[in-house]
Each structure stands twice: as C-alpha cells, then as structure tokens.
Amino acid sequence: xTLGGILSGPPAIVAAGVSVFSDALRAQGAEVHxxxxxxxxxxxxxxxxxxxxxxxxAAANRTAVERLMAAGSVLVDVRPARDVIGLADRTIxxxxxxxxxxxxxxxxxxxxxxACLFEGWADTVEEAERMLAAGEITLDPCHxxxxxxPMAGVTSPSMxxxxxxxxxxxxxxxxxxxxxxxxxxxxxxFNEEVQTRLRWMxxxxxxxxxxxxxxxxxxxxxxxxxxxMLQMGDEAHNRNRAGSLxxxxxxxxxxxAVEGWAASDxxxxxxxxxxxEHFFLNLGxxxxxxxxxxxxxxxxxxxxxxxxxxxxxxxxxxxGTGDRWFTGPANTPVGLFxxxxxxxxxxxxxxxxxxxxxxxxxxxxxAAAPAIVRFVGGTVPDALATTERMYQLTLAENPAMAIPIxxxxxxxxxxxxxxxxxxxWLPQINTGMAGRVAGTGQVGAGLVQPPQQCFEQALKxxxxxxxxxx
Amino acid sequence: xTLGGILSGPPAIVAAGVSVFSDALRAQGAEVHxxxxxxxxxxxxxxxxxxxxxxxxAAANRTAVERLMAAGSVLVDVRPARDVIGLADRTIxxxxxxxxxxxxxxxxxxxxxxACLFEGWADTVEEAERMLAAGEITLDPCHxxxxxxPMAGVTSPSMxxxxxxxxxxxxxxxxxxxxxxxxxxxxxxFNEEVQTRLRWMxxxxxxxxxxxxxxxxxxxxxxxxxxxMLQMGDEAHNRNRAGSLxxxxxxxxxxxAVEGWAASDxxxxxxxxxxxEHFFLNLGxxxxxxxxxxxxxxxxxxxxxxxxxxxxxxxxxxxGTGDRWFTGPANTPVGLFxxxxxxxxxxxxxxxxxxxxxxxxxxxxxAAAPAIVRFVGGTVPDALATTERMYQLTLAENPAMAIPIxxxxxxxxxxxxxxxxxxxWLPQINTGMAGRVAGTGQVGAGLVQPPQQCFEQALKxxxxxxxxxx
Numbered sequence: 001x002t003l004g005g006i007l008s009g010p011p012a013i014v015a016a017g018v019s020v021f022s023d024a025l026r027a028q029g030a031e032v033h034x035x036x037x038x039x040x041x042x043x044x045x046x047x048x049x050x051x052x053x054x055x056x057x058a059a060a061n062r063t064a065v066e067r068l069m070a071a072g073s074v075l076v077d078v079r080p081a082r083d084v085i086g087l088a089d090r091t092i093x094x095x096x097x098x099x100x101x102x103x104x105x106x107x108x109x110x111x112x113x114x115a116c117l118f119e120g121w122a123d124t125v126e127e128a129e130r131m132l133a134a135g136e137i138t139l140d141p142c143h144x145x146x147x148x149x150p151m152a153g154v155t156s157p158s159m160x161x162x163x164x165x166x167x168x169x170x171x172x173x174x175x176x177x178x179x180x181x182x183x184x185x186x187x188x189x190f191n192e193e194v195q196t197r198l199r200w201m202x203x204x205x206x207x208x209x210x211x212x213x214x215x216x217x218x219x220x221x222x223x224x225x226x227x228x229m230l231q232m233g234d235e236a237h238n239r240n241r242a243g244s245l246x247x248x249x250x251x252x253x254x255x256x257a258v259e260g261w262a263a264s265d266x267x268x269x270x271x272x273x274x275x276x277e278h279f280f281l282n283l284g285x286x287x288x289x290x291x292x293x294x295x296x297x298x299x300x301x302x303x304x305x306x307x308x309x310x311x312x313x314x315x316x317x318x319x320g321t322g323d324r325w326f327t328g329p330a331n332t333p334v335g336l337f338x339x340x341x342x343x344x345x346x347x348x349x350x351x352x353x354x355x356x357x358x359x360x361x362x363x364x365x366x367a368a369a370p371a372i373v374r375f376v377g378g379t380v381p382d383a384l385a386t387t388e389r390m391y392q393l394t395l396a397e398n399p400a401m402a403i404p405i406x407x408x409x410x411x412x413x414x415x416x417x418x419x420x421x422x423x424x425w426l427p428q429i430n431t432g433m434a435g436r437v438a439g440t441g442q443v444g445a446g447l448v449q450p451p452q453q454c455f456e457q458a459l460k461x462x463x464x465x466x467x468x469x470x
Numbered sequence: 471x472t473l474g475g476i477l478s479g480p481p482a483i484v485a486a487g488v489s490v491f492s493d494a495l496r497a498q499g500a501e502v503h504x505x506x507x508x509x510x511x512x513x514x515x516x517x518x519x520x521x522x523x524x525x526x527x528a529a530a531n532r533t534a535v536e537r538l539m540a541a542g543s544v545l546v547d548v549r550p551a552r553d554v555i556g557l558a559d560r561t562i563x564x565x566x567x568x569x570x571x572x573x574x575x576x577x578x579x580x581x582x583x584x585a586c587l588f589e590g591w592a593d594t595v596e597e598a599e600r601m602l603a604a605g606e607i608t609l610d611p612c613h614x615x616x617x618x619x620p621m622a623g624v625t626s627p628s629m630x631x632x633x634x635x636x637x638x639x640x641x642x643x644x645x646x647x648x649x650x651x652x653x654x655x656x657x658x659x660f661n662e663e664v665q666t667r668l669r670w671m672x673x674x675x676x677x678x679x680x681x682x683x684x685x686x687x688x689x690x691x692x693x694x695x696x697x698x699m700l701q702m703g704d705e706a707h708n709r710n711r712a713g714s715l716x717x718x719x720x721x722x723x724x725x726x727a728v729e730g731w732a733a734s735d736x737x738x739x740x741x742x743x744x745x746x747e748h749f750f751l752n753l754g755x756x757x758x759x760x761x762x763x764x765x766x767x768x769x770x771x772x773x774x775x776x777x778x779x780x781x782x783x784x785x786x787x788x789x790g791t792g793d794r795w796f797t798g799p800a801n802t803p804v805g806l807f808x809x810x811x812x813x814x815x816x817x818x819x820x821x822x823x824x825x826x827x828x829x830x831x832x833x834x835x836x837a838a839a840p841a842i843v844r845f846v847g848g849t850v851p852d853a854l855a856t857t858e859r860m861y862q863l864t865l866a867e868n869p870a871m872a873i874p875i876x877x878x879x880x881x882x883x884x885x886x887x888x889x890x891x892x893x894x895w896l897p898q899i900n901t902g903m904a905g906r907v908a909g910t911g912q913v914g915a916g917l918v919q920p921p922q923q924c925f926e927q928a929l930k931x932x933x934x935x936x937x938x939x940x
Binding site for chain 1: 698701702711712715716718719722723726727734736737740741744840841843844849850851874875876877878
C-alpha cells in the first residue's frame with residue numbers, strides 16, 4: 001500500500017488494554033481490532049490490589065529492610081556439620097527447595113553420590129546410587145538448618161562448616177568450606193581427585209581453621225569484608241577475588257600460629273586458600289543468610305528472604321510468608337563455558353548462592369565488578385544497566401554496600417515481590433554452571449533469572465495473607 | 471551601553487591569532503584590537519616544528535612504546551642497599567632530581583636526619599643536621615642507581631631493597647621496603663617509633679623476605695599483579711590494596727616455610743604485610759622503572775622515561791635525551807587531609823612514585839579505581855574524565871593494563887612531550903602528601919601536576935637534538 005493509500009482509506013483501529021475505549025469506537029461503527037496486551041507485569045488485579053493496599057505492608061517492609069541492613073556477621077567457629085547442626089548419620093543437606101532423588105538433576109546426584117563415598121556409607125558409585133534411590137539416605141534442604149551451600153550444596157556430617165554469628169540479632173548461619181573450581185563435589189564431580197581433596201579438607205584444613213579461628217582475639221568481620229569487596233571489583237557471588245585475599249590476610253597470622261602441625265601443612269593451607277579465588281563465597285553466603293533470616297516472619301512484608309535452586313526447581317521465600325516455598329522449574333544459565341563445554345552441557349540453575357542477590361549484591365551489584373563480564377558473559381554496559389534495573393525491584397539502597405562507579409550509591413537491596421509483579425522484571429542472578437551429567441564438574445558461568453511462577457505463587461500467597469489479616 | 475547603542479555604533483573588531491586578518495581589516499580603515507591569544511599549548515613554533523618534523527620521531531616513539539610494553543618484571547631477591555648497588559657509607563639516596571641539603575624541603579630533611587640516626591652516623595637530630603649541612607653525607611638521586619623510592623625516597627646502606635629483573639630486556643631495578651602510613655621515614659618522620667620500625671625491618675622483615683623470595687621456585691611476576699590490580703579497583707599509585715593482598719598471597723607460603731625464625735616473627739611479618747595497604751607500591755614502582763629504563767637512549771623519541779620530585783623541584787627525563795634532567799619548581803598537591811591537617815601543612819610534591827604515571831597507570835588509570843576519590847579527593851566522574859584526558863597526551867594504549875569500566879581499553883601509556891606541548895595539558899599525578907615540617911609524617915593525599923617548565927625545557931632540548939641530527 002502506498003502512503004497515499006494509507007492516508008486516503010478509512011482508519012484501522014488497534015486497541016490495547018481496557019475495553020472501554022474499543023467499545024466506544026465500535027458503538028460509532030468503527031472497525032476495531034482488540035490486542036490482548038497488558039502492562040508488562042503479572043498477577044491478578046485483585047491480588048495486586050490486596051497486597052498493594054495491605055495496611056501492614058509499608059511498615060513491615062521498613063522493618064524487613066532495617067533488619068537486613070542492621071544485621072552483622074562475624075566468624076566465630078569452624079566445626080563439622082555433625083556437631084554444628086547435629087546432622088545425623090545418613091543425612092545429607094542440599095541446595096534449594098526440598099527434592100527427592102528421583103527428581104534430582106545430574107550435578108545434585110553427583111554431589112550426593114560423592115558424599116556417600118566420602119562418608120564411607122557406600123564403597124562404589126553403584127551402591128551409593130542404590131542407597132539414594134532406595135531412600136536410605138535422608139535429603140534435607142540446607143535452608144532448613146540455618147545453612148547455605150553453593151551449587152549442589154551437598155553437606156554431609158563429616159564436612160567442616162564456617163559458623164557465623166549476627167551480633168545484632170543473635171542469629172547463627174553455616175556453610176561448608178569451598179573446594180575451589182573445576183572437578184569439585186558442589187559441581188557434581190565425585191572422582192578420586194574430589195575425594196582426596198575432601199579428605200584433606202576434613203583432616204587438615206578444617207582442624208587448622210578451627211584452631212586458627214578460635215585463637216583470634218578479633219573475630220573476622222565478614223560483613224566489613226563484603227563492603228570492601230565492592231570497592232575492589234568483586235560483586236561477591238561469582239567474583240570473590242578481593243574477598244578471598246582479605247580472608248587470607250585476616251586468617252593467616254592465626255593460621256601460622258596454630259600448634260601441633262607441620263610447617264608443610266600450614267604452607268599447604270595457605271596455598272589452598274590463596275589458590276582459590278572463590279574461597280570467600282562460603283563466608284559471604286552465610287553472611288547474607290544471617291541478614292535474611294533476621295527478616296523471617298514479618299507479617300505483611302513482601303520482601304524476599306530466600307532465592308535458591310536445587311538444579312530442578314527454583315524456590316523463593318518471603319518475609320511475610322515464613323518458611324513456605326514458592327517454586328517453579330529452574331532456568332538454564334546463559335554465559336561462558338570452560339574448555340570445550342557448550343550450552344548443551346549446562347545443567348539448569350542450581351545452588352543456594354542466589355542468597356547473595358537476595359541480599360542485594362552478586363548480580364545486583366554487577367556495576368561494582370565490570371571485569372566479571374569476562375567470566376559470566378555480557379558487556380560492561382550490560383553490567384551497569386543490570387544494577388540500574390535492579391533498583392526498580394528493590395525496597396532500599398544499602399549504604400554499607402556502596403558501589404563506587406555509581407558515585408557510591410548503595411546496592412539495590414530487598415527484593416519486593418510486588419515490584420517484581422508490577423514491572424514483570426525478574427531478579428538478575430549470576431551463577432556458576434555445573435555439568436548436566438553427574439560427575440562432570442563445572443562447565444562455565446553465566447546469567448540466569450528465576451521462573452516467574454515463583455513470584456506468581458508468592459503474590460497469591462501474600463494476597464491471601466493480606467485478605468486474612470484485613 | 472544599551473543594546474541599541476551596541477547595534478547602532480561602528481563595529482569594534484577583536485582579532486586573535488595570526489596577523490593577516492587584522493592587517494587586512496586595518497587596510498580597510500577598521501578599528502582592530504589585537505589580542506595576544508594562541509592555541510592552549512606551549513613552545514616556540516620553531517621548536518614544535520623541529521620536533522614534529524624530526525624524521526626519526528615516529529619510529530623512535532614506536533620503539534619506545536614497544537620496549538615499555540614488552541618489559542616484564544619478576545622479583546628475584548631482597549638485599550640491603552649496601553650489597554645491591556654498592557651504596558657507600560655516609561651516602562643516602564633520595565627521590566627526584568639532584569638536590570643539596572640547603573635546598574631540601576622539610577620531609578626530605580626529616581628523612582635524611584632519620585637515616586643518619588638509623589645508620590648510627592649521628593646520635594642526635596642536631597648532630598645529623600650539622601653533618602648534612604656540612605656536606606659530610608653524600609646525597610644522590612635514586613634514579614641514578616636504577617632505584618626508585620616513594621616520597622622522600624630516602625635509602626641508606628642498611629635498608630633492604632626489593633630486587634626486580636626484566637626478563638625481556640635484562641634490566642634490574644630496586645626499591646626499599648614500604649613502612650606503612652602515618653609516621654614513617656619516607657614522609658619525613660624520624661622519631662623513635664620510626665626508628666624502632668626501621669630496625670625491625672632491618673633485623674626481621676628484610677632477612678625473612680630474602681629467605682622467602684630466594685626459596686620461591688616460581689618467582690613473583692609483579693607485572694601480572696599490576697595487571698590484575700587494575701581489575702580490582704587499584705590504580706597502583708595511591709591504591710595498592712589488591713596488589714598488597716596478592717603479594718601477601720604469593721609470598722606467604724614461602725614466608726611460612728623459612729627456617730630459623732620463631733613463629734611469632736613469622737606471624738609478625740604476615741601481620742605487617744597484611745596491615746599495610748601500600749606494601750605493593752614498592753614493588754610496582756621498580757616494575758615501572760624497569761620498563762622505562764628499557765626505553766632510555768632512543769634518539770628522536772619524545773616519550774618520557776621519568777617524572778620525579780624531590781620536594782623542591784619536579785624533574786623529567788625523555789627517551790630521546792638520555793639521563794638529562796629538565797626541572798621546575800614542584801607544585802603542592804590539592805586533596806584530602808588526615809586528622810586536623812590542612813592545606814598549610816602540605817609540602818610541595820615529592821617522590822619517585824610518579825614513575826607509575828610515567829608508566830601509564832596511577833593517575834592515568836584512575837578510571838579503574840573510582841573508590842580512590844575518597845582518598846585523594848575529586849569525584850568519580852572526575853576520575854573517569856582524567857583517564858579519558860590522558861589519552862590525549864600519550865602514544866599508546868597498553869593492552870596488558872586494561873581498564874574494565876572502559877570496556878577493557880588499555881591504559882593511556884607513554885607520555886609524549888610533543889602532545890603535552892601541543893595541548894598544553896599536563897600529566898595528572900595522584901600522590902601522598904608529606905608534612906611541610908620535618909618530622910611530621912603524612913598529612914594527606916591528593917592530585918598534582920608537573921610544572922610546565924619541565925616540558926618547555928624538554929621540548930627545547932628535543933628540538934635541539936632534532937636539528938643536530940638533521
């Protein structure tokens with residue numbers, strides 16, 4: 001059709017949104033095409049209104065944000081999971097919402113098999129698989145035990161855990177020790193290399209760290225390390241370089257002074273910590289967990305307290321709905337791959353580490369860590385834009401987690417289910433990628449978002465609570 | 471005068487620049503006011519032309535930049551200055567171009583007095599001052615001995631030095647060990663606190679580091695640390711946090727394994743290094759020195775090889791003019807002050823540390839270190855703009871020194887005297903500020919530029935060389 005043709009014909013009307021406009025036009029005899037369009041959000045108008053108009057919401061979210069920001073985190077001990085949380089024999093903790101063996105993806109299965117071998121519950125992979133399939137091993141989410149675990153999050157009774165305490169609210173939180181990158185249990189690898197490392201961590205690293213941490217007159221202030229990391233190019237989820245170095249600096253004088261160990265063991269401990277750029281992650285995660293656990297059970301609050309994945313499902317919890325999980329199928333991250341691995345090798349999203357984004361850093365603070373795009377993909381402008389966008393989903397800016405390149409603006413903090421529903425934008429997470437096949441290990445790192453379903457369910461539940469309270 | 475008056479009167483003509491225009495107007499009877507204006511650069515047209523048209527220049531600068539970028543830096547030893555460079559008794563090295571006691575500013579005098587006390591050449595401050603004033607102590611620039619020293623740069627025979635080697639060009643460069651911040655010799659303090667620290671550095675730190683460094687099978691690659699620092703929020707002049715941590719990580723396993731020392735000494739060494747965020751500066755400076763010394767004596771090159779200050783004068787050297795100094799009075803930095811100190815307490819610019827900017831980082835890479843504005847002053851946009859501006863003064867971008875926030879653009883590298891003269895823009899240096907009064911120590915940190923005179927002289931000398939070679 002020529003331009004003249006367009007202008008000389010009768011108008012073709014396309015109407016989007018509420019029907020009052022198209023109805024009025026039709027009443028005048030015009031031809032109207034309705035388009036099923038709505039603002040880019042989700043949730044029913046009734047649920048959105050119930051939550052938005054909940055009179056408890058503003059104060060509840062203020063309380064939640066205040067508790068999140070006020071929470072501190074100091075390292076108080078290092079102990080085996082058996083002692084810390086009374087983890088029973090033949091029980092294994094895992095990342096994400098509850099799951100059974102039958103539904104577990106490759107890397108979670110790999111981690112569980114590896115833990116059975118490590119604990120001596122099985123002598124072969126086949127025996128471990130049989131026991132797990134037969135339900136002879138109890139599986140339980142880390143989050144149900146004040147614990148978080150990166151990737152598979154597999155934690156068995158003999159594994160040592162960092163024990164952190166929130167001096168403000170008095171909570172405790174725990175996380176196992178980071179094994180490094182590549183062929184590691186948390187990525188689903190379980191071969192002899194993995195087992196040898198786990199045994200060394202059990203027999204040398206854990207005990208040495210316990211002695212060192214217990215000897216420190218000034219306990220490590222992990223929250224302060226997190227704040228400094230954001231000034232040093234880390235976002236504290238997939239870039240923990242500065243944090244790991246600062247941890248080494250703080251711990252090393254105490255490590256050197258422990259008694260009863262050969263100098264070669266001490267040197268090996270220092271080398272292991274110094275050689276692992278993600279060593280700090282397992283201190284950062286329980287720090288975020290402490291702050292978010294301080295926000296549990298605030299009726300009317302629409303703030304997230306958990307985002308977590310078990311490799312099959314993504315689950316969230318909110319401050320207003322207690323320990324209830326809202327889940328949906330986990331997406332698969334898009335990013336950069338190690339060696340010859342490619343997109344077909346990647347497992348869906350897995351790990352409790354999205355607690356960092358729930359806390360307001362990690363993917364939310366990518367502007368502080370432009371170099372991370374070389375690890376997780378994307379461009380530097382993307383990293384800046386991601387942080388800018390996350391302010392639209394959050395309740396506050398955390399001045400303790402300041403981002404220098406943004407003029408020291410506080411990181412976007414406190415994810416609001418209502419804002420997510422209204423904008424239709426989902427939280428941005430950056431994450432490691434485990435191999436889809438059990439035993440593979442890490443295949444890359446990338447970017448991922450939660451499934452919208454989690455938030456749809458959470459909105460419904462919050463609306464239900466709001467109506468019940470009205 | 472009203473607007474009507476302006477428009478109704480005869481035109482008033484103001485002419486700037488070449489006289490051909492105003493001459494033509496005068497020939498027509500117009501009233502012309504000449505303004506002594508020229509483009510914002512400096513240097514005579516003849517000198518600028520001689521240098522610009524020097525047929526050797528392009529190739530010479532290409533060679534200089536290639537050598538600068540190709541140079542490597544590994545840590546090969548730690549030895550007392552007496553042994554490393556054969557520093558004679560009653561001789562003290564200092565920062566900047568040559569200077570005598572009579573012209574020395576407070577912090578340099580303080581450092582020299584402190585060194586005389588430390589070496590046992592004098593028992594009292596008065597005796598040290600008398601000896602120095604009487605010329606009984608020989609003063610010599612660090613730069614004349616393949617050496618660089620931050621701030622006063624005072625290096626006496628019993629002080630230990632890092633010994634670095636360029637595996638590409640075979641050069642060596644040296645620097646003393648960093649004492650930390652506050653009351654320190656390099657800032658002009660010399661009291662008992664300073665002396666006690668210097669003795670501990672002589673008796674424990676130096677020997678332990680020597681044993682550790684000599685035991686390392688993989689020597690520390692200092693250039694690689696510099697490259698990583700720029701990804702971690704350091705610009706490697708006044709922010710060396712990540713670099714200091716990485717040095718600690720690399721050195722600590724070897725430090726722990728040295729024999730013949732008490733565990734308390736080893737722990738003290740680790741704590742000293744870990745407690746000094748500027749520890750790395752004295753490794754970064756000789757790395758820059760190695761690269762720039764590899765560019766000495768390239769006839770026709772207009773690239774700087776040295777920018778350095780003795781607290782009274784600022785001096786530069788160029789690749790095309792060998793070891794000749796071009797000097798001018800040092801400016802006083804503008805910045806942020808510690809405690810109750812203020813602008814009146816600041817000494818003019820001092821130290822060899824501007825070798826970092828000469829190498830293309832430090833003030834030239836401030837975009838990589840936005841958090842530094844909290845230490846040296848200015849705003850985050852200033853820091854980004856500074857790096858952008860420095861590309862106008864430099865010959866190349868160094869891909870090894872990539873700045874993430876600028877999309878991994880290489881840092882502006884190789885300061886060109888001709889570009890400085892043409893633009894009239896001066897290199898941006900960020901620097902520590904020493905107290906004006908001997909004995910004070912550090913009073914702050916800030917931003918400073920060289921005096922234009924250095925570059926005017928250098929341009930003249932380069933023009934002279936160009937004419938002589940024609």
